[in-house]
Amino acid sequence: MAAALPPQRTVEGTPRLSLTGVSKRYGGVRAIRSADFTLMPGEVHAVVGENGAGKSTMIKIIAGAEYADTGTFEMDGEPVQVRSAAEALNMGIATVYQEAQLFGQLTVGENIFLGREKTQGARIDWAAQKKEVVDLLAAFGLPESFVTRKVEELSAAEQQQVSIAKALAEEAKILILDEPSAILTDAEIDNLFTAVRRLAAEGVSIIYITHRLDELFEICDVVTVMRDGETLGTFDIEHLSVGALADLMVGGEFAGSASTRDADSTGEVKLALHHLGSGRRFHDVSFEVRGGEVVVLYGLVGSGVAEIAGATYGMQSVTSGSMELLGRRFRPRSASEAQRAGLAMLPANRKKEGMFSFQPINFNISVGSLHLFRSLGVMMNRAKERTTADNLIKALSIKTPSQEQKISALSGGNAQKVVLARQLVNRPEVLVLAEPSQGVDIGAKDEIHKLIDEVCDEGTAVLVATSDLMEALRIADRLIVIRNGTTFTEFSRGVSQARVLAAASGELSAEDQAELAEGTHS
Template identity: 60%
Template sequence: MHTVAETPLLTLSGVTKRFGGVQAIRHADLTLLPGQVHAIVGENGAGKSTLIKILSGAEQLDDGTITFDGAETHVRGPSGAIDLGIATVYQEAQLFGELTVAENIFVGREIRRRGRVDWVEQNRQVVELLGRLDLPASLATREVSTLSAAEQQQVSIAKALSRDARVLILDEPSAILTQAEIEVLFTAIRRLAEQGVAIIYITHRLDELFSIADVVTVMRDGSTLGTYELAEMDVRRIAELMVGGEILEGRHDREPAGGQPRLALSGLTSAGRFEGIDLTVAAGEVVVLYGLVGSGVAEIASAVYGVEEITGGTLTLEGDSIRPRSPRHARSLGINLLPANRKLGGMFTFQSVAFNISVGNLGVFRRLGAWMDRGRERGVARDLIARLAIKTPDERTPVGSLSGGNAQKVVLARQLVERPAVLLLAEPTQGVDIGAKEEIHLIVSELADAGTAVLVTTSDLGEAIRIADRLVVIREGRVFAEFPARARQSEVLAAAAGQRDDVDGPGSGEVAS
């Protein structure tokens, strides 16, 4: 473990923040040391995002003090944070894909000599920055659009370092990375900590804290409960602090309704994506597709929804052969999708909660043919807000201002307006906290109990086992194994990795030949 200084670099004391009638931060204390990786965790809505916005200058505190390098200070806007040496790197890289790495790092503040950009000096400084992260010098001249997600994230970190950042805030940095990419990220973080940079690490993945963080601060209901040494904690204890009680283990007990398959895939093929997929989903059943990155899991769901081209095999719905030509066509057949990238494919962030619930169900709210029944729209929205326990001031609030878990529940609420025959859920709890995850799992069970055929794709093995009535492992674009409810994690992981010997024994799955 690297050496951590004892003199605080950054201290927050008694910080509060209110938005109208909502107390986002009630009381927050935080002490950050140079060379320390300091994790902050909490449920969606606990106040993490607001705290980060205050530190990054996007929001101003109402009360309390911020001390930086021994002097009380005010973070006056994002530029003020950068001037102090506080930089934030978000989950999704804020970069220009058509520009090179060097151009992105110096965009808007180019080094000029005699009125012209000094490309040689810029590239020299970028190569030096990349070296701090143990990245190759050749990266400097590559276009950002050609880089992997992990490389883009490290470019964002290099950009922050180019502004002499002494505090680096990483907001959900591992959410969209593979395990191999996460290890690369962790290596870069450790290297920066050894150089004395203080790092605030925000994540919902509690297990990864023990691989990267020195301490963890837990937030709940807008307050910091305390800061704890990771060596003295475990995942269960942190989770219990986050939700304010004991976490119940196990899976939701439900007996899926038996019956004929509602959705059936027979030999379904998409050239270069997957091949010969045989799969059924009955009404009232939750079937989970699980596989490692690149297995073809996501593409199978996309084909059912009319996104990926089907080049072979058949797809039937209620016994009738179908071939969805587009998402709109799929919806007209009774097949809905909750996409993995909610911001791009699932929500209108500047529109209200009510709008985001009603959109896609406009036929339900039309009056006299063309006019929207706004009263009914608001009423349905209020009912679903209460039913799904969505934390929002009211149905008129822009969905983009909600926490990730609550925004996710809004997108799920849309599916409850007119229950689809088949619901496809892609990574339904990606980027949400443990409490919101539990609530979303309950909603999935309720949808199935009401008769919807649910097909889930997820890279979260714990989630797959918890909600599945049947779990199908996809490997290299083919069905590799199938497991009943309550499968063992070791068996499923072994199958996903291509090991057939480990799927024998009581309660194990049937391995495809």
Template identity: 60%
Template sequence: MSETRTTGPAEPAPSQPTGARAERLSVTGVSKRYGAVRAIRNADMTVRAGSVHALVGENGAGKSTLIKILSGAATADTGRITFEGRPVTISSTADAIALGIATVYQEPQLFPDLTVAENVFTGREITRRGRVDWAAQNARVVELLELIGLPARYATVPVSELSIAEQQQVSIAKALVGNAEVLILDEPSAILTDAEIEVLFGVVRRLASTGVAIIYISHRLDELFVIADEVTVMRDGETLGTWPIEELSVRRVVELMVGGILEDRPPEHTVPDVPPRLVLEGLASEGAYSGVDVAVRPGEIVTLYGLIGSGASEVADTVYGMRRATAGRVLLDGRPVAPHSPRAAKRLGIALLPANRKQQGLFGFQSIAFNISAGHLPMLSRLGTWMDRRRERQVARDLITRLSVKTPHERQPVSAMSGGNAQKVVLARQLVQRPKVLVLAEPTQGVDVGAKEEIHRIVRALADEGTAVLIVTSDLPEAIRISDRLQVVRAGTTTVEFGPGASQADVLAAAAGAVGQEEAA
């Protein structure tokens, strides 16, 4: 393997913010370590009253850890936090709320059977003489609904009757009822349509106009140039700086996020010139994605790369029969098929490595042999009823050797294994009967670098043996490194296609909607 260095352009020095907005929240030299892993180090960020402050970075850059520290879900090891100019300690979510720091997450965290007013005041009810003052609560909720652009009548409507976008607005109202001075919006647009995003932006602008400081986290970089005043960029656990939005372009933000990196590129791989094994033709699933067109040949690795909320992960679920397609076709060796369930997909020769191995892929307290043989009773049984334990152990041993699973024996409980080895066990189960199509969802999520390399080696070997491999991943370096072809999924649709050797900046720019956009002077 040859090692090539890719270096980004010189990083623009952040200028001093302009305007007379007062400093609301500031972090200086904040660091956080989890065991041997340093999640963030020496992070600096200042958020101003009445401004929308974007926080961006690749997956694993440290954004989530910094937000956890500000919202009280984690405690900084070192550093200083000031609120309106005075040092503060945030040791719990209660501390954050007491200061006026509220967080709204991507998925609304509401009780569907309760009304909007009941949800907004859950845990902080207005009482009078020991009883809930419903009139006072409803009156306050009506004020908040007017601020966020929802009808006053929604105060008494059950949350289950609202759209996802409206539920998110209710989540914002719930955050504001405690007189929030800083509102953190974590990927607020990931699950919204374009029209709903415009509504969200209207809410954000109204809140900023009242003096609320907003921290806006998004992978959709084109949004920043519509809604943000300033941008802080994180990379490898550090804040690179903060820039006024007018000094940046999407392209420059991408280059800052990616930076200078080392890419260990594998030798170029020749894909057999044969008809495709798997074809997704105009595939759609209502509410998740639409217009997905993909073709994968035997011996080829095709990757779908998309940011959070792009719809890429739901495509994998559809191919394996876990999600219903509402339009389009799935073809296997040129023949239309309908994998309407995992069992049907398996009969067709389609196997899936699920993204959430703990919930969907493993029986934690069972042995490796049990986990590998699960779902293969007809093949590994006597008379189709009783498991042939000797054969089960032999199949497990063969796959343990083939996939280099580190274990003393096949009887070891999976719960005692590392993440990388547990992932190999889930993969081994898919290989008991060689699949025609192998779908891998986030195949190396949560595993270390060594295990990632081994899994990539295994996947490439399977492709070389003639398996058609479809990978869905949000890990950009992985997507580039392992793919014969890479297709970007954005807003539920396959868009730009890249061949081997694509740059991270180009792919990330395509995923963020910046293709063809000229860099600002």
């Protein structure tokens, strides 16, 4: 049943930005059709929609990275045309994409002032620059020493914070944040929100794209919902709830599912880590994953979670300890070596490690398990490949006109679902997933969680590294908290959010301390 629309928000005064009747085609695909969007000064404005709804396309048009086929564009009441990203920046429109657009070889300070260095006479005024950068970084809780650190040495989360600091230094009037929280954990999200609130109070308008619907209620004033390339409307956040917003996005009633799987802790051990270490990244990490269980590693950014998962699929070097896969010694030096030994994976950096961008979807799904499709010697069984691809496209609701579509033409979330689909073709013995639902919409996230339950029910041992606490709580049979590069504590299904968060930031609740002392910790 179609959800009734809540009242549209009303505007008073001149909008900072207004788009009317904007459309954009990519060949036969109508990415946006007749979209309207009004942004007021000093507001935090969310844009939400399912994967492929047209959010990125609209944002690229505003940021000058794409040119609209039709529509008008006004800034502060004046008609304008934005023909390039540089033009947008000159007009005060700054964009922080998910992948930081910084120069890795330069320091944080140099990146922030690149192209508009502060000078005193003919010289760069390093002291004045440094002071400004230190103040900006402090707003994110980052230390002064960052000013002289090379950007390539920072984590993805820290690089993103530097990108926002750079936008602040450029005195942006409009700041576009494209899924800023996707790579952040809760403590860093708090810092992000503080910075966003400060900017909004200074009159900067913020466009905030996210799939984490719950966070909108903390940080946004209004939300524009997109569906199938159209803007459904802009609503005051106070008239909505997460459920109502999800219904608006999907155009019906969204029913999330809770896990009904019984944890099976009696299966055989399929993956074991013994005192594993990797230089200063992590040390003394020991745990086992049995067939039929989902073990989740959760920790704040910098805790070592991503690196530990990376070591299991050969993307992170191991300097001490050992691993066993299916009872055999296991020390992969590359992802392909890990795969040959029987481990399927969804790596964290999917753009670099996971996709064959210029190949069609069906190739990207079948490439991991070509042997399944070889019916006669080296011949591919195309019919089987097509059926498998069709089934997975349906199961994961991948939005695409056909399975021949190149993966580079899909929206970010849909491309990610293709990479996941590849791992599920050949029910693996051990599956390692890094941030499995990052960037996908709420419906697809639910599908992905159900698929994890399913593969697990069939006896697969699943290891998940995630920074999304709700995801961790939803899927984990055992939840291992990683802190300062090592296992801090472990919880079983049903643990509260507060206990896990406290553990991740280095505290144990009185209840947990008592249980640990008695050796009954669960």
